Amino acid sequence: MVHSKHFVLLACAMAMLPSLAHAADTASGTxxxxxxxxxxxxxxxxxxxxxxxxxxxxxxxxxxHGMHFHDKGTCEAPKFTSAGPHVHAVTPVVHGLLNANANDAGDLPNVFVGADGTATVELFSPLVALKASKDKPALLDADGSSLVIHAHPDDYQSQPIGGAGDRVACAVIK
Structure with missing residues (x-):
């Protein structure tokens, strides 16, 4: 009986190992x-x-609405300017997903907000890393980062923020 209890515990622990080995690092914010x-x-x-x-x-x-990763991990309402400029690794920063010379790592696609004022989106960005990376800026660096949603859509070309306008929502990523 004792051996079967240990076997069950061992089997449960081993079943969890693959999921733990593949668990991805995550960060979140309000x-x-x-x-x-x-x-x-x-x-x-x-x-x-x-x-x-x-x-x-x-x-x-x-x-x-335009949406971008911003350089600082702070969101002071009502203007959210404390979030700083877009995340970037190279200066001068050239904005725009449709700009052939773009190097703005904070660029993201626009998000659509429905008539009820809600939006749910999941997307992939190859321009940043969550933690230190040799070829991408890290969102969880020493001063953190934030996600900002702007009042207007990003046209993906205009400098410096694609004409996206005021910052209307912000989340510190931690």
């Missing part, structure tokens, strides 16, 4: 609106060649 209240959440998962970003937002204006 999406704050300009009113300082919670308007959703973000989760960033480390991937072999970038990160997977999941955003669940509510209480935003319907329509398309």
């Amino acid at each position: 999406l704050l609106g300009t009113d300082g209240a919670a308007h959703g959440s973000v989760q960033v998962t480390d991937a072999p060649k970038g990160v997977i970003l999941r955003v669940e937002a509510k209480g935003l204006t319907p329509g398309w």
